[in-house]
Amino acid sequence: MTSSPAGTPEQGAAPLRIVLADDERMVRTALRVILSAEPDLEVVGEAATGAEAVSVVRELRPDVVLMDVRMPDIDGIRATEQILATLTDPPRIVVVTTFENDSYVYEALRAGASGFLLKRAEAEALVGAVRLVARSDSLLFPSAVRALAAEHARRSRPQAPPWVARLTERESEVLRLMATGLTNAEIAARMGVGPATVKSHVAGVLAKTGTRDRTQAVIAAYEAGFVRDGG
Template sequence: MPVTVLLVDDEALVRAGLRAILTAQPDIEVVGEAADGAAVVPLVRQLRPDVVAMDVRMPLLDGIEATRAVLRALPEPPKVLVVTTFENDAYVYEALRAGAAGFLLKRARPAEIVHAVRLVAAGDSLLFPAAVRALAQAHGPARAPAALEHAALTAREGEVLRLMARGLSNAEIAHRLVVGTETVKTHVSAVLAKLGARDRTQAVIAAYESGFVAPQEGT
């Protein structure tokens, strides 16, 4: 089955460009478009896309609130991939904290856009370690989330979280730790459960904000 995508951007030219790039792939299908975040939830209910490519800055309802609305709307919501012009945008950071699976720059190359959609559709997160670290430092002053303070992560779970913060996929973490990918998936699931995080992105943000992962560790 192809990965289905809903495009949400107030610029018709951007939507057209994304549609052209994605529909050129045999395993990706663009099932709909919206020009504002306010139209997203009804379309998500109707079309049930796997991925929503969401502009972060829109006039009526921005990508942050639209992301929150999408994640509340369905018990199994689609993955939200924030599309932005500037990686240091405070809106991007808040969208990630709201539950977006990752973000992508509008100037990204076509191959990078296709890879991003496939990646988040498969349940992974699209994190750029340096950018997320900078966003956390600039827009997310340390909060020391209670969930992380009392999570009681095992040594191996902590190691996995630190590698997640470096942007490594499950397969890359498995290679680094010389274990199977299923073992890594088990550790990742345990980390998310203990932190009360929706996904890897929120877990990594919590790790940065709490100081569990130091800035130099994300490089």
């Protein structure tokens, strides 16, 4: 976790570079106006289709992509997969959609998106979400999506994969706390250890679950039945 309060930029940091992907021009315009008003945020590109989003992101290499799920050509899920499969240092992708219980949201998170945001979110929430998801130890994973993950696990009746047995007791505890959305600093305070120790445990969790970031680790934990709705 950075030393800045949640949702605020670090002093002297370079602006976060953002690409907007949505098939509605008015939505992109509204997002651009809101984000461009912040000195630490810079909208560097836009896309109206999934295929265009992949092309623009490959060219501009932004830090964060706001990705609509339902777009022509290829949808946001496939676009997310293609971006993550072709870039060695991919951006954080935030799924933006109209409905919080949209199954597409869960599929996009499974595909590698780092978070989820409703289109009707207030401007302050939008700006805070972009800053939050850019931080490597933060999780933009609201309770509505946790419920989707838990429901998916209940329907599929998961069996514990081999990685569950390989987690140490501390790694298991850290993963369960990650699933509640806590940052490294918050987990450290809860466990009574230093942030560096938590960071080491998180690295162990990612390695053993075979996941690229915290969101994917939490998705894996739900799908394995390791955590349930509510953490």
